[in-house]
Amino acid sequence: MSWIKRHLITFAAIAVLIYMLVPNVIVAAFSFNDPKGKYNYNFNEFSTAAWTNPCGAQGICESLGLSLQIGVIASLAATALGTMIAFALGRYRFRGRSATNLLIFMPMATPEVVMGSSLLTLFLMLGVPSGRTAILIAHIMFCVSFVVVAVKARVATLDPKLEEAAADLGANPTQTFMRVTLPLAAPGIAAGALLAFSLSFDDYIITNFNASPSSITFPMYVWGASARGVPVQVYVIGTVMFLLALIVVMTGQLISSRRNRQVA
Amino acid sequence: MSEQSKGDLSLVALTKSFATFTAVHPLDLTIPQGSFFALLGPSGCGKTTTLRMIAGLEEPTGGRIRIGDSDITETKAYQRNVNTVFQSYALFPHMSVLDNVMFGLRRRGDKDAKAKANEVLELVQLGQVANKKPTQLSGGMQQRVALARALVNRPDVLLLDEPLGALDLKLRRQMQIELKRIQQEVGLTFIHVTHDQEEAMTMADSIAVMNAGRMEQLGDPATLYEQPRSTFVANFLGQSNLLRARVNPGGTDEMVTVRAHDVDLEVSREHLPDGVGDVWLGVRPEKLRLGESGGPNHLRGIVRDVSFSGVATQYSVEMPWGQELIVIQQNDGSNRATLGEAVTVSWAAQHGFALDASQDAEAGAELVDDHG
Numbered sequence: 004m005s006w007i008k009r010h011l012i013t014f015a016a017i018a019v020l021i022y023m024l025v026p027n028v029i030v031a032a033f034s035f036n037d038p039k040g041k042y043n044y045n046f047n048e049f050s051t052a053a054w055t056n057p058c059g060a061q062g063i064c065e066s067l068g069l070s071l072q073i074g075v076i077a078s079l080a081a082t083a084l085g086t087m088i089a090f091a092l093g094r095y096r097f098r099g100r101s102a103t104n105l106l107i108f109m110p111m112a113t114p115e116v117v118m119g120s121s122l123l124t125l126f127l128m129l130g131v132p133s134g135r136t137a138i139l140i141a142h143i144m145f146c147v148s149f150v151v152v153a154v155k156a157r158v159a160t161l162d163p164k165l166e167e168a169a170a171d172l173g174a175n176p177t178q179t180f181m182r183v184t185l186p187l188a189a190p191g192i193a194a195g196a197l198l199a200f201s202l203s204f205d206d207y208i209i210t211n212f213n214a215s216p217s218s219i220t221f222p223m224y225v226w227g228a229s230a231r232g233v234p235v236q237v238y239v240i241g242t243v244m245f246l247l248a249l250i251v252v253m254t255g256q257l258i259s260s261r262r263n264r265q266v267a
Numbered sequence: 268m269s270e271q272s273k274g275d276l277s278l279v280a281l282t283k284s285f286a287t288f289t290a291v292h293p294l295d296l297t298i299p300q301g302s303f304f305a306l307l308g309p310s311g312c313g314k315t316t317t318l319r320m321i322a323g324l325e326e327p328t329g330g331r332i333r334i335g336d337s338d339i340t341e342t343k344a345y346q347r348n349v350n351t352v353f354q355s356y357a358l359f360p361h362m363s364v365l366d367n368v369m370f371g372l373r374r375r376g377d378k379d380a381k382a383k384a385n386e387v388l389e390l391v392q393l394g395q396v397a398n399k400k401p402t403q404l405s406g407g408m409q410q411r412v413a414l415a416r417a418l419v420n421r422p423d424v425l426l427l428d429e430p431l432g433a434l435d436l437k438l439r440r441q442m443q444i445e446l447k448r449i450q451q452e453v454g455l456t457f458i459h460v461t462h463d464q465e466e467a468m469t470m471a472d473s474i475a476v477m478n479a480g481r482m483e484q485l486g487d488p489a490t491l492y493e494q495p496r497s498t499f500v501a502n503f504l505g506q507s508n509l510l511r512a513r514v515n516p517g518g519t520d521e522m523v524t525v526r527a528h529d530v531d532l533e534v535s536r537e538h539l540p541d542g543v544g545d546v547w548l549g550v551r552p553e554k555l556r557l558g559e560s561g562g563p564n565h566l567r568g569i570v571r572d573v574s575f576s577g578v579a580t581q582y583s584v585e586m587p588w589g590q591e592l593i594v595i596q597q598n599d600g601s602n603r604a605t606l607g608e609a610v611t612v613s614w615a616a617q618h619g620f621a622l623d624a625s626q627d628a629e630a631g632a633e634l635v636d637d638h639g
Contacts, residue, residue, distance in 0.1 A: 164353055165357050167353070168351070168353060168357035168358075168359070169359075171323075171344050171345075171350055171351045172374060172417075173345050173346075173374035173420070174374050175343075175345050187361060
C-alpha cells in the first residue's frame with residue numbers, strides 16, 4: 004500500500020503519457036492495416052502495402068510535396084523576418100516599440116477562421132489570385148509572430164556584455180553578430196523555425212480559405228479524403244512525420260544534456 | 268616577451284555627462300606606460316565610466332584620450348588597441364577556452380594565434396583546460412581566462428574592471444599577487460578599477476582616488492595613506508581619527524602647533540595645507556600609542572571598548588569632549604589596557620596630518636565596505 008503511495012506521481016505521469024501518446028500509437032498501428040472496404044476504422048489484417056507504396060493513393064504525394072514546399076519557404080521567410088523583429092524589440096528602444104510588441108501577438112490571438120476569411124477578402128480586393136502564393140503570404144504572416152516570441156525570449160537572456168567584449172577584442176559589428184550574437188541566439192532561432200514549419204505544415208483553416216483547386220495541401224487532402232475514407236497512406240505519412248519530430252526533439256535533448264554534463 | 272606599446276595614456280579634460288547628472292567631471296590624468304595604475308573609489312564615483320571611455324564602450328561628451336602621440340577619442344572600441352577584463356568576465360560560452368583566448372588574434376588575422384594563445388594560457392596556468400568550455404571552470408579559472416583573452420593581444424593599455432570582485436577573499440588575495448606578477452612579467456600598462464582600497468594599495472604603483480565624478484588625489488599608495496589631502500581620502504583609505512583644531516600662529520619651519528579642545532598639539536608643517544586656520548588634525552589608529560611616548564602629543568581618555576584580533580588589539584578611547592579615538596596596538600606584549608581604564612594616548616608629530624576643516628569629517632567613511 005505504501006509502495007503505491009510512494010509511486011503515485013510515477014503512475015500519474017505514466018497515465019498522462021499514455022493519454023497523450025495513444026493517438027500516435029493508433030495512427031502507427033493502423034498504417035499497417037489492410038482495411039476491409041474503404042474505411043480504415045477496424046484492424047483487419049497486418050500489411051506493409053501502404054509503407055511500400057506511400058504514393059499509392061491518388062494525389063497524396065503531390066499534396067504532401069506542396070505542403071513541404073510551403074512549409075520550408077514559409078518557415079525560412081518567417082524566421083528571417085521574425086529574428087530581425089525580435090532583435091529590434093529586444094535590443095533597441097524606439098518609438099512604437101511597445102505598440103509593436105502588442106501587435107505582434109495579434110495573429111496568435113485572432114481566431115483562424117476570422118483571419119482566413121479576412122485574408123481572402125484582402126487578397127480578392129488586391130487582386131492576388133488564390134493558390135500557392137496567397138497561401139505562402141498568409142503562412143509567413145502568422146508564423147512571424149511565433150518566431151518573434153521564440154527568438155525574443157532567447158535574446159532577452161543574452162548578456163550584452165558579450166557583444167561589448169567582442170568589440171573590445173577587435174570584432175567589427177558584422178563579425179560580432181556572426182561570431183557571438185547569432186551562435187548564441189541559434190537555439191531560439193531554431194526553435195522558432197521548427198515551430199513555424201509545423202504550424203505551416205499543419206494549417207488547414209487559413210489555407211482552405213485561400214487555396215485554389217490546383218493548390219491542395221496535405222491537411223486539405225486528408226480532410227477531403229475523410230469523407231470518402233482516409234487512405235492508409237495518410238497514416239503512413241502521419242507516422243513518419245511523428246517519428247521525424249521525435250528524432251528532432253530527441254537530438255536536441257541529447258545535445259543539451261551532453262552540454263549540461265560537460266558543465267557539471 | 269617583446270614590447271611595442273606606444274606610450275603613456277593621457278586623458279585631457281575627459282568628461283561624461285548624462286541628461287540629469289555628470290558622471291565624470293573634466294578629468295586630466297596621465298598614466299605612464301608600463302605602470303600598474305588603480306582608479307579607486309566607491310560605486311558611482313565615475314571610475315567605471317572613465318574605464319569604459321578609455322575602452323571605447325562609452326562616448327565621452329568632452330575631452331580627449333591619447334595613447335602616446337595618437338588621439339583615439341574618435342575611434343571605435345574594435346579599432347582600439349585596448350582590451351578589457353570585464354567584471355562579469357564576459358567569456359563567450361559557446362567557445363572553448365582556447366577559442367576565447369584566440370578571438371582577438373583571429374580578428375587581426377594573426378597566423379600564430381594558436382601558439383600565442385597557448386603561451387598565454389601557460390602564463391596564467393590554464394594550459395590543461397584549453398579545450399574546456401568556460402562554464403566548466405571555477406570562478407577563479409574563468410577570471411584567468413578573461414585575463415588571458417585580453418593579455419594575448421598585447422594591448423597598449425589593459426583595463427581591469429573590478430576583476431576580482433566575484434572571487435572569495437582567499438582567492439582574491441592569491442589573484443592580487445598573481446596579477447601583479449603577470450603585469451611585471453609582460454610590462455603592459457594595467458589600469459585597475461576597484462572600490463577595494465586594500466586591493467588598490469597592494470597592487471598599484473599609483474592610485475587615483477575618485478569621488479562623485481572627480482579625482483580627489485593622485486599618488487603612490489604610501490603617500491595617499493600617510494598624507495591624504497582630503498577627509499574623503501583619509502577615511503576611504505583606511506581609518507582616520509580626525510580632531511577639530513585651530514592652527515596657532517607662529518611655529519618653526521618644521522613644526523606647527525594646533526589647539527584642539529584646549530590641548531596644544533604638534534604637526535609637521537609639510538602636512539599642513541597652506542593658508543588654513545581651522546583644520547581637522549588626523550592620525551591613523553596604528554600611529555597612536557597607549558602611554559606616554561615622550562613627545563608633545565598626548566591626550567587623556569578612558570578605554571570604552573577593547574577588541575582583540577590576534578596580531579593587534581583595537582581600543583576605543585573616549586576623550587573628555589566625548590569623541591572616541593580608535594587606537595590599534597600591535598600585540599607585542601607592551602601597554603595592555605583594560606575596559607574603563609584611564610589612559611594616555613600619544614603619537615609622533617610627523618604621523619599627524621592636517622586637513623581643511625570646511626570638509627565633512629565623515630566623507631568616505633560610510634563607503635568603505637560598499638561593494639558595487
